[in-house]
Amino acid sequence: MARSKKNPRRKPVQGRAQATVDAILEATAQVLLEEGYADLTTNAVAKRAGVSVGSLYQYFGNKDALIGELVRRHVGAMRDAFLETLPGVVGLPKAEAFALIGDALLQAHRVDPALNQVLHGQLPRVGGLAAIDAFDTELEQLAAQVLRARGMRSDNPELAARVLTRSLSGLMRATIRREPKLLDEPAFLEEVTLLMDLYLEPPERYQSLAFAQARASGDDIAS
Amino acid sequence: MARSKKNPRRKPVQGRAQATVDAILEATAQVLLEEGYADLTTNAVAKRAGVSVGSLYQYFGNKDALIGELVRRHVGAMRDAFLETLPGVVGLPKAEAFALIGDALLQAHRVDPALNQVLHGQLPRVGGLAAIDAFDTELEQLAAQVLRARGMRSDNPELAARVLTRSLSGLMRATIRREPKLLDEPAFLEEVTLLMDLYLEPPERYQSLAFAQARASGDDIAS
Amino acid sequence: MARSKKNPRRKPVQGRAQATVDAILEATAQVLLEEGYADLTTNAVAKRAGVSVGSLYQYFGNKDALIGELVRRHVGAMRDAFLETLPGVVGLPKAEAFALIGDALLQAHRVDPALNQVLHGQLPRVGGLAAIDAFDTELEQLAAQVLRARGMRSDNPELAARVLTRSLSGLMRATIRREPKLLDEPAFLEEVTLLMDLYLEPPERYQSLAFAQARASGDDIAS
Amino acid sequence: MARSKKNPRRKPVQGRAQATVDAILEATAQVLLEEGYADLTTNAVAKRAGVSVGSLYQYFGNKDALIGELVRRHVGAMRDAFLETLPGVVGLPKAEAFALIGDALLQAHRVDPALNQVLHGQLPRVGGLAAIDAFDTELEQLAAQVLRARGMRSDNPELAARVLTRSLSGLMRATIRREPKLLDEPAFLEEVTLLMDLYLEPPERYQSLAFAQARASGDDIAS
DNA sequence: AATGAATGAGCGTTCATTCAT
DNA sequence: TATGAATGAACGCTCATTCAT
Numbered sequence: 005m006a007r008s009k010k011n012p013r014r015k016p017v018q019g020r021a022q023a024t025v026d027a028i029l030e031a032t033a034q035v036l037l038e039e040g041y042a043d044l045t046t047n048a049v050a051k052r053a054g055v056s057v058g059s060l061y062q063y064f065g066n067k068d069a070l071i072g073e074l075v076r077r078h079v080g081a082m083r084d085a086f087l088e089t090l091p092g093v094v095g096l097p098k099a100e101a102f103a104l105i106g107d108a109l110l111q112a113h114r115v116d117p118a119l120n121q122v123l124h125g126q127l128p129r130v131g132g133l134a135a136i137d138a139f140d141t142e143l144e145q146l147a148a149q150v151l152r153a154r155g156m157r158s159d160n161p162e163l164a165a166r167v168l169t170r171s172l173s174g175l176m177r178a179t180i181r182r183e184p185k186l187l188d189e190p191a192f193l194e195e196v197t198l199l200m201d202l203y204l205e206p207p208e209r210y211q212s213l214a215f216a217q218a219r220a221s222g223d224d225i226a227s
Numbered sequence: 228m229a230r231s232k233k234n235p236r237r238k239p240v241q242g243r244a245q246a247t248v249d250a251i252l253e254a255t256a257q258v259l260l261e262e263g264y265a266d267l268t269t270n271a272v273a274k275r276a277g278v279s280v281g282s283l284y285q286y287f288g289n290k291d292a293l294i295g296e297l298v299r300r301h302v303g304a305m306r307d308a309f310l311e312t313l314p315g316v317v318g319l320p321k322a323e324a325f326a327l328i329g330d331a332l333l334q335a336h337r338v339d340p341a342l343n344q345v346l347h348g349q350l351p352r353v354g355g356l357a358a359i360d361a362f363d364t365e366l367e368q369l370a371a372q373v374l375r376a377r378g379m380r381s382d383n384p385e386l387a388a389r390v391l392t393r394s395l396s397g398l399m400r401a402t403i404r405r406e407p408k409l410l411d412e413p414a415f416l417e418e419v420t421l422l423m424d425l426y427l428e429p430p431e432r433y434q435s436l437a438f439a440q441a442r443a444s445g446d447d448i449a450s
Numbered sequence: 451m452a453r454s455k456k457n458p459r460r461k462p463v464q465g466r467a468q469a470t471v472d473a474i475l476e477a478t479a480q481v482l483l484e485e486g487y488a489d490l491t492t493n494a495v496a497k498r499a500g501v502s503v504g505s506l507y508q509y510f511g512n513k514d515a516l517i518g519e520l521v522r523r524h525v526g527a528m529r530d531a532f533l534e535t536l537p538g539v540v541g542l543p544k545a546e547a548f549a550l551i552g553d554a555l556l557q558a559h560r561v562d563p564a565l566n567q568v569l570h571g572q573l574p575r576v577g578g579l580a581a582i583d584a585f586d587t588e589l590e591q592l593a594a595q596v597l598r599a600r601g602m603r604s605d606n607p608e609l610a611a612r613v614l615t616r617s618l619s620g621l622m623r624a625t626i627r628r629e630p631k632l633l634d635e636p637a638f639l640e641e642v643t644l645l646m647d648l649y650l651e652p653p654e655r656y657q658s659l660a661f662a663q664a665r666a667s668g669d670d671i672a673s
Numbered sequence: 674m675a676r677s678k679k680n681p682r683r684k685p686v687q688g689r690a691q692a693t694v695d696a697i698l699e700a701t702a703q704v705l706l707e708e709g710y711a712d713l714t715t716n717a718v719a720k721r722a723g724v725s726v727g728s729l730y731q732y733f734g735n736k737d738a739l740i741g742e743l744v745r746r747h748v749g750a751m752r753d754a755f756l757e758t759l760p761g762v763v764g765l766p767k768a769e770a771f772a773l774i775g776d777a778l779l780q781a782h783r784v785d786p787a788l789n790q791v792l793h794g795q796l797p798r799v800g801g802l803a804a805i806d807a808f809d810t811e812l813e814q815l816a817a818q819v820l821r822a823r824g825m826r827s828d829n830p831e832l833a834a835r836v837l838t839r840s841l842s843g844l845m846r847a848t849i850r851r852e853p854k855l856l857d858e859p860a861f862l863e864e865v866t867l868l869m870d871l872y873l874e875p876p877e878r879y880q881s882l883a884f885a886q887a888r889a890s891g892d893d894i895a896s
Numbered sequence: 897a898a899t900g901a902a903t904g905a906g907c908g909t910t911c912a913t914t915c916a917t
Numbered sequence: 918t919a920t921g922a923a924t925g926a927a928c929g930c931t932c933a934t935t936c937a938t
Contacts, residue, residue: 041351045911047921056920057913067912128264129349140401160414166406167398167418174397175390178363183389191383195390202425243901269929279903284930466922487797492908502924503909513908572798574710586847606860612852613844613864620843621836624809629835637829641836648871689897714932716900725899726934736933 025063027053032074033119041126046070071127076135078119083139086112090146098154099201105150106172106196113176114187121180144169156204168203172196248286250276255297256342264349269293294350295358301342302358306365309335321377322424328373329395329419336399337410344403367392379427391426395419471509473499478520479565487572492516517573518581524565525581529588532558536592544600545647551596552618552642559622560633567626590615602650614649618642694732696722701743702788710795715739740796745804747788752808755781759815767823768870774819775841775865782845783856790849813838825873837872841865 031053035044046067050057064070089108093101113120127133148165151157157164175196179186186192254276258267269290273280287293312331316324336343350356371388374380380387398419402409409415477499481490492513496503510516535554539547559566573579594611597603603610621642625632632638700722704713715736719726733739758777762770782789796802817834820826826833844865848855855861 046913047911050921058915058920059918061913062918125352128351129345137405140405163414163418166402166409167415167422170401170405171394171398171422174401175394178393178397179389182360182363182393186389191386192390195386199390199394199422199426203422247901268927270927280930281903281932282901285901290929470922491906493906496925504911504924505922507909508922568798574797575794583851586851609860609864612848612855613861613868616847616851617840617844617868620847621840624839624843625835628806628809628839632835637832638836641832645836645840645868645872649868715934716932719900727899727936728897730934731897 021063024053024055024059028055028060028063028070029074029077032070033116036074036122036126037118041122041128072133072135075123075127075133078116078123079135079139081115082112082120083142085115086143093150098205102200102204103193103197106193106200109172109176110187110193110196113180117180117184117187120177121184124177125181140169140173143173151204164204168200172199244286247276247278247282251278251283251286251293252297252300255293256339259297259345259349260341264345264351267294295356298346298350298356299358301339301346302362304338305335305343306362308338309366321428325423325427326416326420329416329423332395332399333410333416333419336403340403340407340410343400344407347400348404363392363396366396374427387427391423395422467509470499470501470505474501474506474509474516475520475523478516479562482520482568482572483564487568487574490517518579521569521573521579522581524562524569525585527561528558528566529585531561532589539596544651548646548650549639549643552639552646555618555622556633556639556642559626563626563630563633566623570623571627586615586619589619597650610650614646618645690732693722693724693728697724697729697732697739698743698746701739702785705743705791705795706787710791710797741802741804744792744796744802747785747792748804748808750784751781751789752811754784755812762819767874771869771873772862772866775862775869778841778845779856779862779865782849786849786853786856789846790853793846794850809838809842812842820873833873837869841868 028049031049032044035048035052039048046060047057049070050060053060060070064073086108089104089111093104096104123133123136144166147169148162151161151165176187179192251272254272255267258271258275262271269283270280272293273283276283283293287296309331312327312334316327319327346356346359367389370392371385374384374388399410402415474495477495478490481494481498485494492506493503495516496506499506506516510519532554535550535557539550542550569579569582590612593615594608597607597611622633625638697718700718701713704717704721708717715729716726718739719729722729729739733742755777758773758780762773765773792802792805813835816838817831820830820834845856848861
């Protein structure tokens with residue numbers, strides 16, 4: 005009985021292949037995390053994945069493609085984590101919306117922060133890292149879109165979007181590298197939200213040209 | 228009198244050695260810039276510097292030491308560029324002080340931005356990169372010091388300092404990578420200053436506990 | 451029964467690997483013999499073995515391990531050659547036993563005498579040479595055992611064993627280096643046996659304390 | 674005044690040169706002893722000798738010549754130590770003569786035994802080691818001469834000389850390597866003398882053809 | 897002479913990639 | 918298809934030797 009003639013395995017090949025690909029990528033991440041990029045050899049990855057190097061090259065044309073796919077998946081996961089909370093923003097009052105967006109950004113950076121760090125910090129700038137830039141660009145455009153939609157920073161929403169996005173991404177990457185635990189403290193989200201909030205909705209006196217005047221207003225802040 | 232006949236030769240030995248060291252570091256930067264880290268071989272560096280590999284190893288114990296020194300010099304130059312404008316800040320009114328600090332930060336990141344990018348983006352996180360972290364830390368501490376001195380963000384000056392410093396550094400690095408020309412546009416400095424200004428001197432309603440209430444105030448910002 | 455249909459392939463993988471390993475070791479010996487230790491490079495060995503360096507390193511972790519294994523095999527062959535004739539010694543009258551042991555020693559040193567010489571004379575005292583010392587120690591212990599078993603040189607069988615073993619080994623090594631053909635002449639074996647015989651069974655007058663008196667007996671041997 | 678025209682430095686150059694040469698050779702021995710042959714670089718030797726590499730090459734054409742001279746001096750010292758006691762042998766009774774010769778051989782091997790060991794064990798068989806073989810040959814010839822002069826082992830004094838000389842040299846080298854302290858124990862000299870004594874003056878029954886008969890005599894020596 | 901910075905051939909070793917099985 | 922032994926270009930680094938000063 006069992007296992008007899010008619011084994012109804014559906015898409016057995018594809019299923020197997022998918023599992024192999026996943027195992028390889030998982031192994032890649034593990035090696036990267038535990039041994040570092042310097043020890044990320046295709047042979048090490050294959051061994052850890054429990055397949056032969058030959059198989060690895062069946063699914064990934066070369067080492068770059070392997071890394072590229074790992075990056076793509078990681079960025080994809082960040083993207084998903086971010087976008088998941090975004091639809092709820094529509095219709096929310098500003099303050100809550102900002103808090104939500106800040107939180108979404110945080111959630112995105114909580115996706116495997118260790119891998120995130122290795123990916124940003126150890127990888128030579130070979131092919132596959134393009135995915136990261138693509139995500140960053142997407143974030144910038146999304147931000148600009150939101151600003152325009154709400155009529156905020158109407159003087160130059162694009163610039164504001166880029167400045168804000170890059171600042172917050174940089175803030176999170178640096179925090180991941182230098183102080184990863186901070187990412188989970190409520191105070192950190194509070195600051196992120198505050199930064200967004202203030203930067204995007206400056207008191208009137210800071211708006212546009214008023215800015216230049218403010219510079220000359222001369223409140224002493226010296227020590 | 229004195230310095231009469233025999234004095235012209237100025238430490239010829241040291242001069243030679245210094246020139247060789249400089250040539251090697253210059254070549255390292257060039258190879259990094261033109262070929263990328265993947266092609267940064269000690270032989271390639273030596274050839275481009277017009278010296279033999281042996282000479283390279285006379286001055287740098289190994290490849291890591293070479294890269295380390297390059298990083299150290301670059302960071303040192305950034306540090307100098309930054310600190311140069313800083314003393315003038317004491318005694319200035321807040322708005323001007325912020326603008327100056329923002330400008331100093333910008334000046335620091337205008338030091339060989341292409342190298343800056345390669346250093347941040349392509350280098351495996353080996354030895355010498357510690358200098359970068361050291362500089363970042365220094366900036367954070369400097370910022371915290373300024374905040375405490377001026378009594379700003381007194382609720383948590385350390386956190387504010389870290390958030391602001393990391394944000395601005397990240398902003399500049401991302402801008403260098405993605406849009407280097409923006410670094411030189413006055414509007415960019417304006418934004419940087421604005422960000423600092425607002426974040427550090429939020430209107431009263433945002434201060435401390437008031438923050439939580441503000442979140443619930445409910446101005447609609449949705450699209 | 452059994453062994454019916456499918457059995458012809460005898461561990462083809464292991465066979466291939468074994469053949470490669472043997473070829474590499476053979477090549478190592480050849481290079482050592484024909485070019486000397488100074489030209490014993492891993493690339494030269496691989497080329498002569500008809501494999502790539504990579505394969506060499508698949509089987510030998512480093513150059514030392516390669517040499518070590520060569521030494522181990524050579525010493526093993528000497529050991530086998532020696533031990534082969536030893537069991538027959540039990541029960542033999544002394545004179546025949548000595549002749550047999552002497553012959554066994556000779557047989558051991560007839561195992562690739564040229565390699566023996568190179569191994570003893572050219573190799574830096576790195577790792578693998580430990581096998582040689584181990585064999586020498588084994589010989590010493592064996593000799594001591596025999597002496598004790600037969601009650602010979604009962605005054606100090608250990609010392610006698612060491613002196614005799616080292617003398618004979620040294621004699622053979624020097625002869626291999628300086629006059630290899632002598633190893634195969636019957637007269638040489640005769641001398642070896644004589645030396646053993648006399649040293650181990652000295653006439654009474656030499657025994658123990660008698661020795662000191664003999665020194666004073668005063669037969670003139672001067673020229 | 675002083676140091677004026679006529680500076681009476683006699684052979685100052687030669688004296689300086691000699692001192693330099695000595696310092697270099699001394700440094701060579703030290704490096705060999707403390708660091709091993711693998712770390713015996715010309716630069717290391719020069720540094721330790723307190724001279725420049727250039728000077729080293731002024732006096733020694735290449736590394737081989739340097740090692741060669743060191744070997745030559747070491748062997749020369751051994752030769753001196755040996756020959757020093759030899760003249761006294763003439764006219765002595767056999768037993769005393771043997772003891773004296775054995776002691777001379779010991780004295781020779783007590784000349785820097787550590788260096789002796791390194792020289793024999795670590796050096797690749799490059800040029801200069803010829804001096805060792807020359808000394809060994811000399812010893813063999815000396816021994817043959819003595820045997821002929823005293824009419825000992827008249828059946829084949831040359832063979833006996835070679836066998837004895839090589840045995841004793843081998844014994845001493847092995848002892849230096851494996852048990853250096855034994856070299857200074859009186860019991861060791863006693864054994865050396867005993868070996869010489871017995872081997873060169875075998876009881877009649879062992880002489881020449883009698884030997885073959887002895888082999889068949891059949892005393893049981895089995896365990 | 898003496899110096900020591902400079903040279904560069906060549907070493908041991910790695911690892912992305914291939915291909916016979 | 919999957920395997921993993923085999924490949925070999927290329928790397929980081931050393932050190933005997935040279936030569937401008």
